[in-house]
Amino acid sequence: MQRLALTRISADPTHALDLQSAAEPTPAPGQVLIQMEAATINQTDLLAAAGQYFVTPTPGATIGSEGVGRVIAVGHDTDTALVGQRVALLATYRHGTWATHVVASPDDLIAVPDDGDALQLAMLGINPMTALRLLRDHGNPDDPDRWIGQTAANSAVGEYLIKLAHHFGHRTLNVVRREHAADDVRGWGAEHVVLDGPDLDDAVTAALAGDTLDIAVDSVGGPASSTLGQHLRYGGTLVTYAAQSGQPPALSQADLIGNQASLTGFWLHNWWQRTQLATSREEYRQLVDLIGDGTLSARVDRTFPLANWRDAMVAAQAPTGAGKLLFTFPDN
Amino acid sequence: MQRLALTRISADPTHALDLQSAAEPTPAPGQVLIQMEAATINQTDLLAAAGQYFVTPTPGATIGSEGVGRVIAVGHDTDTALVGQRVALLATYRHGTWATHVVASPDDLIAVPDDGDALQLAMLGINPMTALRLLRDHGNPDDPDRWIGQTAANSAVGEYLIKLAHHFGHRTLNVVRREHAADDVRGWGAEHVVLDGPDLDDAVTAALAGDTLDIAVDSVGGPASSTLGQHLRYGGTLVTYAAQSGQPPALSQADLIGNQASLTGFWLHNWWQRTQLATSREEYRQLVDLIGDGTLSARVDRTFPLANWRDAMVAAQAPTGAGKLLFTFPDN
Incomplete structure (x- = not known):
């Protein structure tokens, strides 16, 4: 597997990160292994790597908050029916998504349909739920x-x-x-x-x-x-x-x-932490449906393979307003 | 009767106001005539006379928002049982209280006990209810x-x-x-x-x-x-x-x-306007009780007869932090 790991806190992500190779991880009991399809590059990921966000990653951690992929293995004592399930990874700050393979908790995943657009589903975790909560929880x-x-x-x-x-x-x-x-x-x-x-x-x-x-x-x-x-x-x-x-x-x-x-x-993370899991999952399922039927989408500007991560970080530091940037994992 | 009337909007209240004499007013139907005992000098009265408050009085209007007095006459078709009742005048911006006699609506009055301290009761309308609402309606x-x-x-x-x-x-x-x-x-x-x-x-x-x-x-x-x-x-x-x-x-x-x-x-006026009269009156009655038993009071720095209104306005423009200023009406 390959992953973008934090080497040191820096406002310049090309200095903060490094592309590392490692053996494919084995999920622990209660965890699953996900082969990634796409992972969003959010400004908040850069802020986190700069030590300027509400959560600060530890050097060595994989960066990236959300994405989409497919479960390819589960840990001991973990529901084997999850294997083969396509899932969106939510931004719970318990896993890094800028990697070909990610180990995560099933609580941090939302099942998504096999025929959904990978890029749109990769963005499920943060921006659409932020918009939904801004509307539903205010006024x-x-x-x-x-x-x-x-x-x-x-x-x-x-x-x-x-x-x-x-x-x-x-x-x-x-x-x-x-x-x-x-x-x-x-x-x-x-x-x-x-x-x-x-x-x-x-x-x-x-x-x-x-x-x-x-x-x-x-x-x-x-x-x-x-x-x-x-x-x-x-x-x-x-x-x-x-x-x-x-x-x-x-x-x-x-x-x-x-x-x-x-x-x-x-x-958003305050909402997630203070909301019953059943409730937040139901809210996410509504968004999955609205993405599936085309009601919701966001513009995508560019995608990058992980190997071109430096280009991605340079682009992320100069937003053009033309849409989101994402990593894709075509070799997966 | 004598009253302090607004002659023109001015940040200097000694220029904005004038002491005027007039015949004792006759209450219209649904109104009562109050012989005043004391009327608070609030900073907001000066702001209003300066055109810097949420309500701006019209030239000719009597200034002053709250006070205490006794009903001495009622208008046609108005409850005669009110005559003789000691009352606090609330800051509803429908009457001016810097006057020996004030015509007001019974809706804008709260009955107060005959043995209560006139100065403390004159301050009932604004500051204690502001404190109560800050506590009860937030957090x-x-x-x-x-x-x-x-x-x-x-x-x-x-x-x-x-x-x-x-x-x-x-x-x-x-x-x-x-x-x-x-x-x-x-x-x-x-x-x-x-x-x-x-x-x-x-x-x-x-x-x-x-x-x-x-x-x-x-x-x-x-x-x-x-x-x-x-x-x-x-x-x-x-x-x-x-x-x-x-x-x-x-x-x-x-x-x-x-x-x-x-x-x-x-x-406070937003609360008053949006609260059922029965509710707001009950809340005021609780404050009257707390003033009566000594739980609530505020320091009084100085009192002034209406004739010394210029001294009062000079003092009001240079708050010492030593307590409230009030007009009293010893000739009433």
Whole structure:
């Protein structure tokens, strides 16, 4: 087997990682061995290797959080019916997925159909569930025609959120920073796309036409988040899951005190750790179905074989906004 | 009658207001006439006269939000049993209380006992209910031994909050900016008082001894609020009701995303407007009882007759931290 292992914590992943060969691992009791098909390259993997994430891997650990593959062996006292099952690996930070073979716990796997797209299924673990939780766990999810505002609408989470929101009947107001990104976002069915900049507040006002946002979802921080915050309903919520601009999101005192708006944050792993396994698995199964029927997908920019991992890391450090990067394992 | 009327919006209340004489008003149907005993001078009254509050009075309006007095007449078709009743006037922004006589709706009044302290009862409307709502409507109020953190602990809301929290069994961690204020706060029974400054985080850590805050209550903004925010439990709330420093309160991305902390705000009038009258009246009656038995009180610095209103406004613009200012009406 081959794997990308952390050699030292570094903000430059080409210095932090090394491609290593090893004997195919043997799953311990209660574990399974997965032959990988594809593994997503997430920005959070680079942050983790840089020691800048909520979880910091130990040198020697395999990097990578999620992916898709097939169970080819099980440990002693482990359900042999799992052998042959195609599975998505969830981001539980108990295994690294940038490897041809991964040992994992069945609790960290979701069965996926044999005919599903490997790249789309490899991305199941993080971005689509983040979008689903942002929608289901904030504001009034039972109000079907509520408005959802979001920054970075052309991100992968943004794409999933638009598609999920439309699936549920919610209206979305999408902020992007460049006109060509607006075209992408409109292509996903978003009716209301506005450009960040000095006219953002006017554009949001015009798009809402007197309505207010139930929630605003932010991964940028800074002025755009505050502008969306000004258009929240009384008691509405601005929820952040990243701060790409380096500036934290902010609500004004007028919005906080006068409009009882709230600012909060979301990290998927907190949800996973605090949710009954049966519940989280059922939520993931719903996403598998929505990926299977084409309701949900995210753009893929490029894929890399593990041997070209340095190219992959260079590309990952300069996101183009054209879609996700993944490792694929064609020799598996 | 005499009253302090707004003549023009101005940040200097001695320019915004004027003492006017008029005939004693006649209550309209559904209204009552109150002969005033005392009326609180709140900073929010000055902000309103400056056009810097959530409600802006119209020139000609009587200023002042709350107070205590006695019903001396009722309008046509209005319960005559109210005549002679001593009442506290709530801050519903439908009457001005800086006047010898005030016409108000019975819905905006709470009956108070004849033997209660006029100054303490005059302050019933805003500060003690703000403290009660901060405690009851945020975090886990049913966890009796939870920790409550607060900045500006030596404010009137801070004093009510400490006394209410101890009444409910909660533990309080109180931040003050000066040592002599710490002595005041300890005098109210607060066991944990820490000084704002570069050592605040260490002092909070030491006081909590491994525990976390269920909620943090802030009226200062800036670094002290963020420091308390770092000590919130998972899912804890930082709630702001003012920003004396001019800096908004802030939670770090690590606290928002990693610890799912929330930042929100509270304005009493929002609660009043959205609460059934029977419910809000019952909550006020509980506070009347707690004021009556001495559980709740706030320090009074000075009182002024209406004739000395200019002195009162000068004093109100330079808060000493020694307690509240009130108008009294000794000729009534």
